[in-house]
Amino acid sequence: MRDEVRLVDKKPDGRATAAVFDRAAVRLGGKVVWRDVSFEVAGGEFVAILGPNGAGKSTLLKALLGIVPLTAGSVKVFGQPVRRGNDEVGYLPQRRRFDPDLRIRAIDLVRMGLDGGQWGVPLPSKSKQERVEEMVALVGATGYAQRPVGELSGGEQQRILIAQALVSGARMLMLDEPLESLDLNNQQAISNLIRGICQRQGVTVLLVAHDVNPILPFVDRVVYVAGGQVVCGKPADVIRTETLTRLYGAPVEVLTTSDGRLVVVGQHEPVSYHADH
């Protein structure tokens, strides 16, 4: 399913479009999460989905996966209506760590991304085995792929899960808070890995993030989810003190470093009854 042409035109023209939301709306438990959402993601783009807790960022991914049904409008992935089990889409859900006592090898987990959903007894397959090993090598996990996944560190588990998400030949990778609960080094390493996959493999990346700074240098476009609305734009247009302060409903400052990078900083409110983070 992987095509060799990886240089995708990043302008959102019809052919290279990876995902399209058209006046989409989702209601969960009688409450409108967001509505009238229209935007496009071009093939090969690195898109950050930002917004406050509970705004519906994860729901945006779940709508793309076909797990959460729309109440209005439409969502398409690579020109097709969304459906579960699409081999062209890889998914890393927001998760807690695997149970330390989970006794299954990391490489078995990667293999599940290939044929774990099929009925019947899995037969040994050389081509599938090679495909799995190729993906494990791509994310740099060869050294620990034979170990039980519960014994691996948070960063190692994320690499394994990225391999699992890509193994079926995914051209779009959806990651829900993949940097959560990683230390700074691992945040940087995983961010770099995802960017490399985006650039070298031409995989479209949609990444839900709480803390935008580790990925900000790579992001082509930003999708902001807040207050039932979704705003989409270039980082330089959206990552601005006024825009973020309005969207978060709390004081946020955007600073520019000496080498031109943007940094988002939450300000201390004069009177604060809860923790800042």
Added chain:
Amino acid sequence: MPQQGPSWDLVADIQLLLQFHFMQNAFIAGTLVALLAGAAGYFVVLRGQSFAAHMLSQVGFPGAAAGVLLHVSPVLGLIVFCLAAALGIGWAGRDLDAGHRAESAAVGSILAFSLGLGLLFFRLYAGSAAGIYSFLFGTILGISDRDVQLTLVVAVLSFAALALIGRPLVFATVDPDVAEARGVNVQMLSIGFLVVLAFAVAITVQIVGTLLIFALLVAPGASALQLTARPGRALALSVALSLAFTWLGLALAYFTDLPVGFFITSLAFATYVLIRAAKGAALVRGGRLRFREPSFATPS
């Protein structure tokens, strides 16, 4: 009952073991049960559903009693009750092993009620304690030809079902969110496995009884998963251990005239303890014993 003790001649011993019809039945039923319990046990341990297995076996107790009371096979009664309980759990859609406090109280009340119901049924039937005893601790040496046939049908069907759903079941167990996104029906698989588990429990109760069911349905899987994290090997090892416990237990019981349930549970327990001890020793020797990083688990 046995006139001759075991010798060092294995062939003669086996001939001795199988000279009576009840022992032939015990070995056939025991082998079928061990195969199914060992295979289902791997999934029970991987899914952390030991408690569900235990609960099903207790709910099966009045079922067996009802079977006796109505002059049909007690195994049939077990199957009907276990199946109803499995569908009940599946329909409620709750994870019984997640440790919800309110639910454990509710489940505890249901279990006590079902044991009490079983007590009543046995009293209504004959008023004898022997029937109760055999269902609490196993009745392998009194298995009828009809029960052997029923066990065969149940074991073959359940084994086929496990072979069919095993792979997506492991996926749904280990990584339910991704499995769901990949098109796996996690909820249906969960119910499907509970149904297979109900059948496995129903026929395992014949061998080790309601109270000792862990020996065949949990211990082999737990031991196997300690030894290997490869799904195929762990499954095969679980089945092999379950078979070994059953065969050895039956032979030891025959030659010593002590209860089968005692030997099977002892073998299962000893194996598990030995493996844990050996693994602990290997960790210390290899210097791999280390503190786990704290995981910052947050409830979703």
